[in-house]
Each structure stands twice: as C-alpha cells, then as structure tokens.
Amino acid sequence: xxxxxxxxxxxxxxxxxxxxxxxxxxxxxxxxxxxxxxxxxxxxxxxxxxxxxxxxxxxxxxxxxxxxxxxxxxxxxxxxxxxxxxxxxxxxxxxxxxxxxxxxxxxxxxxxxxxxxxxxxxxxxxxxxxxxxxxxxxxxxxxxxxxxxxxxxxxxxxx
Amino acid sequence: xxxxxxxxxxxxxxxxxxxxxxxxxxxxxxxxxxxxxxxxxxxxxxxxxxxxxxxxxxxxxxxxxxxxxxxxxxxxxxxxxxxxxxxxxxxxxxxxxxxxxxxxxxxxxxxxxxxxxxxxxxxxxxxxxxxxxxxxxxxxxxxxxxxxxxxxxxxxxxxxxxxxxxxxxxxxxxxxxxxxxxxxxxxxxxxxxxxxxxxxxxxxxxxxxxxxxxxxxxxxxxxxxxxxxxxxxxxxxxxxxxxxxxxxxxxxxxxxxxxxxxxxxxxxxxxxxxxxxxxxxxxxxxxxxxxxxxxxxxxxxxxxxxxxxxxxxxxxxxxxxxxxxxxxxxxxxxxxxxxxxxxxxxxxxxxxxxxxxxxxxxxxxxxxxxxxxxxxxxxxxxxxxxxxxxxxxxxxxxxxxxxxxxxxxxxxxxxxxxxxxxxxxxxxxxxxxxxxxxxxxxxxxxxxxxxxxxxxxxxxxxxxxxxxxxxxxxxxxxxxxxxxxxxxxxxxxxxxxxxxxxxxxxxxxxxxxxxxxxxxxxxxxxxxxxxxxxxxxxxxxxxxxxxxxxxxxxxxxxxxxxxxxxxxxx
Numbered sequence: 001x002x003x004x005x006x007x008x009x010x011x012x013x014x015x016x017x018x019x020x021x022x023x024x025x026x027x028x029x030x031x032x033x034x035x036x037x038x039x040x041x042x043x044x045x046x047x048x049x050x051x052x053x054x055x056x057x058x059x060x061x062x063x064x065x066x067x068x069x070x071x072x073x074x075x076x077x078x079x080x081x082x083x084x085x086x087x088x089x090x091x092x093x094x095x096x097x098x099x100x101x102x103x104x105x106x107x108x109x110x111x112x113x114x115x116x117x118x119x120x121x122x123x124x125x126x127x128x129x130x131x132x133x134x135x136x137x138x139x140x141x142x143x144x145x146x147x148x149x150x151x152x153x154x155x156x157x158x159x
Numbered sequence: 160x161x162x163x164x165x166x167x168x169x170x171x172x173x174x175x176x177x178x179x180x181x182x183x184x185x186x187x188x189x190x191x192x193x194x195x196x197x198x199x200x201x202x203x204x205x206x207x208x209x210x211x212x213x214x215x216x217x218x219x220x221x222x223x224x225x226x227x228x229x230x231x232x233x234x235x236x237x238x239x240x241x242x243x244x245x246x247x248x249x250x251x252x253x254x255x256x257x258x259x260x261x262x263x264x265x266x267x268x269x270x271x272x273x274x275x276x277x278x279x280x281x282x283x284x285x286x287x288x289x290x291x292x293x294x295x296x297x298x299x300x301x302x303x304x305x306x307x308x309x310x311x312x313x314x315x316x317x318x319x320x321x322x323x324x325x326x327x328x329x330x331x332x333x334x335x336x337x338x339x340x341x342x343x344x345x346x347x348x349x350x351x352x353x354x355x356x357x358x359x360x361x362x363x364x365x366x367x368x369x370x371x372x373x374x375x376x377x378x379x380x381x382x383x384x385x386x387x388x389x390x391x392x393x394x395x396x397x398x399x400x401x402x403x404x405x406x407x408x409x410x411x412x413x414x415x416x417x418x419x420x421x422x423x424x425x426x427x428x429x430x431x432x433x434x435x436x437x438x439x440x441x442x443x444x445x446x447x448x449x450x451x452x453x454x455x456x457x458x459x460x461x462x463x464x465x466x467x468x469x470x471x472x473x474x475x476x477x478x479x480x481x482x483x484x485x486x487x488x489x490x491x492x493x494x495x496x497x498x499x500x501x502x503x504x505x506x507x508x509x510x511x512x513x514x515x516x517x518x519x520x521x522x523x524x525x526x527x528x529x530x531x532x533x534x535x536x537x538x539x540x541x542x543x544x545x546x547x548x549x550x551x552x553x554x555x556x557x558x559x560x561x562x563x564x565x566x567x568x569x570x571x572x573x574x575x576x577x578x579x580x581x582x583x584x585x586x587x588x589x590x591x592x593x594x595x596x597x598x599x600x601x602x603x604x605x606x607x608x609x610x611x612x613x614x615x616x617x618x619x620x621x622x623x624x625x626x627x628x629x630x631x632x633x634x635x636x637x638x639x640x641x642x643x644x645x646x647x648x649x650x651x652x653x654x655x656x657x658x659x660x661x662x663x664x665x666x667x668x669x670x671x672x673x674x675x676x677x678x679x680x681x682x683x684x685x686x687x688x689x690x691x692x693x694x695x696x697x698x699x700x701x702x703x704x705x706x707x708x709x710x711x712x713x714x715x716x717x718x719x720x721x722x723x724x725x726x727x728x729x
C-alpha cells in the first residue's frame with residue numbers, strides 16, 4: 001500500500017513537471033513564431049521602403065525639378081549680397097522698433113545742442129550692409145533703423 | 160467401441176514457472192531499454208535542434224532584409240543614383256505549349272504593347288526549350304499574362320537596375336547589360352565589388368554631388384544649345400582630395416535605356432576625349448618656370464616683339480593681341496601671348512617640361528576609377544625638341560582629357576600637391592595620395608595671376624560676384640582629319656574658386672561652338688565658356704558651403720601694375 005502511494009505520487013509529480021515543461025515550450029515557440037513574423041514584416045517593409053524611396057527619387061529627380069523651375073518656379077541662385085555672414089546683419093532686416101512718443105520734444109533739444117552727430121551715423125548706415133562684419137557699423141544700422149523708422153529700413157532691405 | 164482421447168495436459172514441472180518468469184522479465188527489460196533508447200534519441204535530436212541549429216539560424220538571420228543582388232550606388236550625400244529591384248520576365252517553354260500559338264501571340268501582344276504579334280509568335284514556336292518573350296515587364300502586365308492561364312508561359316523574377324535620376328551623371332554612374340553585368344562607368348569599374356556577396360550589401364558612395372552635377376549639366380547644356388556646339392564637357396573637382404564632385408559630358412544618354420543611345424552620346428568627353436587645350440597650358444608653363452627659378456620676379460621680361468620662325472613653323476600671337484614688345488610675366492599671361500610663353504618654355508627646356516608634365520599625370524592615362532580613360536597624345540621623347548617644347552608650352556601638340564587638366568589645375572592652386580582624381584567619396588580625415596609638384600610660393604603667385612585674368616583679362620565673364628574666381632581661357636583650333644580648322648574651336652575655361660583659399664576647380668569645355676550676335680560672332684573661350692563657369696559657380700557656391708565675400712579679395716594690384724594695358728576682350 002505504502003509503495004503504491006509512493007509511486008502514484010512520483011507519477012503525478014512527473015506528469016505535472018512534464019505538463020509544465022510542455023506549457024513553457026509551447027509559450028516559447030509561440031513567442032518565437034511571433035518574432036519570426038515580425039522579422040518577416042520588417043524585411044517586407046524594408047523592401048517596400050526601398051521601392052518607395054526609389055519612386056520618390058524618380059518623381060523628384062533633379063532634371064525634372066530643373067524643368068519645373070524653368071517653366072513654373074523661376075528660382076534663381078542667391079546673389080552674394082543676399083547671403084548674410086552674421087546674425088547681426090540678419091537683425092538689420094528686423095521691423096523697426098516703435099518710435100518713442102516723446103521723441104519730438106527730445107529731438108528739438110538734441111538738434112540745438114549737437115546737430116552734427118546725426119549725419120555721420122546716417123552715412124555709415126547706408127554703407128553698412130555691404131561692409132558685412134564690421135561690428136560698429138552693424139550696431140549703427142540697428143540704431144538708425146530704430147530712430148529713422150520705416151523709410152530707412154525699406155532702403156536697406158531693397159538694396 | 161468408442162475410443163476417447165483425452166487432451167494431453169502439460170504437467171507443471173518443477174522450475175518451469177521460474178524459467179517463464181525469467182523470460183518475461185528479459186522481454187520487459189528489452190522493451191524498457193528500447194523505450195529509453197528512443198527517448199534518448201529523441202532527447203538528443205531535440206538538443207541538436209534547439210541548441211546547435213538555433214545557433215546556426217541566429218548567425219544567418221534568415222529574416223533579415225536580403226542584400227540586393229547588386230549593390231546600390233549613392234552620391235556623396237546618400238542620394239540614390241542606381242538601385243536594383245525585383246522585376247518580372249515573361250518566358251515560354253515552346254515544347255510544352257498547350258494553346259494555339261497564333262491566338263496566344265495575339266493576346267500577349269495586346270498586353271505587351273511594345274512587341275508585335277509576329278515577334279511573340281516567333282518566340283512561341285521556337286524549337287528551343289526556353290525562350291524569353293519579354294523582360295522587365297510591369298507588375299500589372301505580369302498579372303494579366305498570368306491570368307491567360309497558359310502553363311507553358313512562366314513569369315521569372317529577375318533583378319532590374321533602376322537609375323532614378325535618369326540622365327544625371329550618366330557617364331559617371333554608367334549602366335549594366337540586361338544580365339546585370341556592369342558595362343560602363345562606375346557600374347563597369349566596380350562590377351566585382353557591386354556583385355560580390357560580401358560587399359554588395361553595402362552601398363557605394365561616389366564623390367559626385369547630384370546638386371552640383373545637375374547645375375553643371377544644366378548650364379553646359381544651355382550653353383551648348385545657345386552656341387550650337389557639337390558637345391560639351393565639364394568637371395568640378397575638390398582641389399584637396401582629387402574628388403570629382405561633378406563630371407558631365409554632353410550629349411548624354413539615359414542609362415535606363417542605354418541600348419537606345421548612340422555612340423556619340425555614350426562617348427565620355429571629360430575622361431575619354433582628348434583635346435589640345437591651348438592657352439590653359441600657359442598656366443602650367445609659367446608655374447614650371449616659377450618653380451624652377453627661371454622666373455625670378457614678375458617684372459622679368461620676355462621677348463614678344465615678333466613671331467618666332469623655327470624650322471618650318473611660325474609661332475605668332477593671335478591677331479589683334481600682338482604685344483610687339485618685351486613683356487612682363489603678367490602681361491604675357493593676361494594677353495595670352497604664345498610668343499612669350501614659347502620663349503619661357505624654351506628657357507625651361509624639354510627635359511624639365513617633360514618631367515613636370517609626367518608628375519602632373521599628363522603622360523599617362525587619366526587617373527580615376529573609370530574604365531573610360533583616354534590616352535594622351537604627346538610628342539615622342541626622341542622628337543621632343545625645341546619646337547615641341549615651345550608648342551607644348553602653350554598647349555599645342557599635346558592632347559589631353561579635361562580631367563587631366565582639372566587635376567593639374569588643382570595642383571597649381573592648392574599649394575602645389577598633385578592628387579589623382581577619384582570618383583569615390585573620401586571620408587573626412589581619410590588620407591589621400593598626393594605628391595608635391597610645385598612649391599607653396601609658386602602656387603600663391605599663380606593664384607594671383609589666375610585671379611587677375613578674371614578681374615581684368617580675358618576671363619571677365621567668369622567673374623561670379625563674391626566667389627573670387629580665377630582661371631584661364633584656352634581656345635584651340637580643332638584638328639579634323641589631320642589638319643587644323645581655322646574657324647572650328649575647342650573653347651575651354653579652366654577655373655578655381657575661391658582664389659584666396661581655393662577649394663574647387665571648375666572646367667568648362669565646348670566642342671566646336673558657333674559665335675552668336677551676343678558674342679559678336681566670337682566662339683572663343685572668354686566669350687562662350689567663361690560665362691558657363693560664372694553661372695555654375697554662382698549656383699554651386701552656396702551648396703558647397705563657399706561663402707561669397709564682396710569685400711575681401713585676392714590682391715592683384717601688384718600684378719596689374721606690371722601690365723601696361725589690359726585686354727578689352729579675347
């Protein structure tokens with residue numbers, strides 16, 4: 001009796017472990033199959049991406065873009081003066097700051113005391129966008145734009 | 160009498176039972192061993208499958224995207240220039256044909272519009288075992304053919320090479336034949352690398368920049384049409400690495416349908432065509448004389464008073480450009496005086512001239528990976544006397560490819576180091592082969608001289624604002640049938656920019672251009688080729704990161720001070 005109980009327990013234990021192992025293996029193989037499916041999908045997508053890239057490149061091929069440019073867009077390469085060398089030159093194209101409300105009163109005083117300094121600043125200002133990297137000249141541009149308002153800005157911008 | 164036989168009963172004998180039991184046990188043991196053995200075999204096989212084979216599979220990674228049957232070709236920025244895809248070929252096994260070949264040919268011709276029923280019927284009734292009806296058909300056509308349901312017709316998958324940019328850089332990229340073997344350009348030159356299993360998975364990066372290539376081809380094409388030229392060639396080269404950033408030869412062809420192109424379109428004028436490049440060689444002669452100390456200062460004068468009569472030849476200056484005096488080096492250069500340069504070359508001597516030309520690669524086929532490489536034409540060494548030295552000095556009697564000229568100009572302006580041309584991208588920091596030909600000082604002087612030609616000489620039309628272009632015009636009479644044609648020119652402009660620290664050489668060549676009203680009928684390089692360089696530089700400068708600068712420039716005042724009168728035009 002005792003021996004049969006013992007062997008029954010052993011059989012049960014063996015069965016249980018076998019079932020457990022089988023379940024684990026089943027899960028592992030299911031997981032593996034999913035990974036393989038994923039890999040297949042990646043491979044297929046990679047091929048599709050290549051195909052689409054080539055189609056995109058064929059449609060946007062440079063000779064075709066050139067033809068579009070000649071017939072429709074008419075873009076031209078930038079001229080040397082359109083390419084700016086530093087951020088300060090770019091700031092020179094900013095919209096002018098609003099003129100102070102009390103400006104006329106101050107201007108009268110400035111004109112009477114020292115009328116001369118206004119002129120040199122203005123001259124530098126007209127030359128400034130061509131000078132390029134001269135720091136003081138750039139500062140002068142911004143200053144002049146700020147005081148002279150929209151008229152000066154348009155002159156510089158149109159150059 | 161009835162006789163009854165009793166069945167014989169085996170009598171239990173002593174020990175018999177034990178024997179039977181022993182037999183049964185033995186059988187049981189054998190069965191048990193058999194089971195154990197089977198279980199063991201199964202276990203071993205499982206271990207084999209799970210451990211050993213699994214490792215194999217990981218190594219090969221069956222599901223990774225397969226490498227293409229032929230490697231991709233990309234430009235230096237990764238733009239696709241050539242790619243391979245799966246295409247479909249329609250094949251037939253004529254012996255297995257079930258249906259009526261006439262009717263089948265009719266229905267196939269309705270789908271494959273580029274084939275006639277007659278052509279298809281020929282293939283369907285061919286005595287061979289396997290014939291192609293059509294190759295590289297569209298997927299939609301393949302599906303319709305499949306729907307015909309003829310068992311003898313099979314759809315074969317085969318790789319197809321596609322060049323998405325069509326004509327762009329066709330002479331550099333090249334093409335393959337129908338079976339996928341590289342036949343021309345880099346497709347031919349790198350065929351082994353592109354097809355080998357180990358290397359085909361990695362794309363090949365060319366030195367070409369497609370944007371620059373497009374700008375060059377477009378401007379050359381426009382000029383070729385405008386001046387009704389037979390052909391054109393152009394090169395943009397990095398002076399520090401020898402990388403060919405753009406190389407164009409016109410007329411060009413579409414590599415997707417290379418078979419339909421004629422030989423003229425397939426001829427690579429930039430690497431295979433050899434031309435006498437004329438005055439562009441004067442730059443090299445002056446650089447040689449400077450480097451060997453024959454020209455000690457720029458105010459040194461050479462005799463340009465009268466034409467040189469030597470043997471049965473006469474060397475004279477172009478009509479309207481005669482100097483008729485002893486001229487300084489800048490004067491000789493800016494007026495492109497043949498007489499002055501011939502004297503300079505004679506002073507240098509044949510041996511030195513030959514050695515320099517050899518060092519600059521002019522005496523060997525042009526460098527670079529392409530198979531289409533031209534052999535230069537130059538005087539034989541036993542015939543390289545004074546006359547040859549003089550004429551070679553101003554670019555006559557020596558025929559080279561435009562790519563030869565580009566590498567030599569790169570050496571003149573980059574500080575004096577000659578690099579072989581390469582079509583492959585050079586990674587930053589990668590060492591490039593090179594040898595010193597000219598000194599730094601020679602190179603500096605030459606830069607100023609070349610810049611002067613563009614600011615005040617024959618190359619004014621190449622002066623792209625802000626990009627400090629320097630260069631030299633070269634108009635040579637074209638040789639046709641062994642004699643020089645007076646009014647048929649090969650007009651070349653060889654330039655570099657920005658001249659204060661050169662980065663790129665630009666060559667523009669027009670083959671047999673015709674003057675227009677705009678150029679007052681002239682077809683000289685200063686009129687027809689220099690404007691191409693101006694337009695190309697303006698377009699490619701910003702792309703290549705060359706900042707235009709309207710303020711700083713190369714100082715040519717010292718040179719100009721030695722020029723009595725600058726030329727008006729070429």
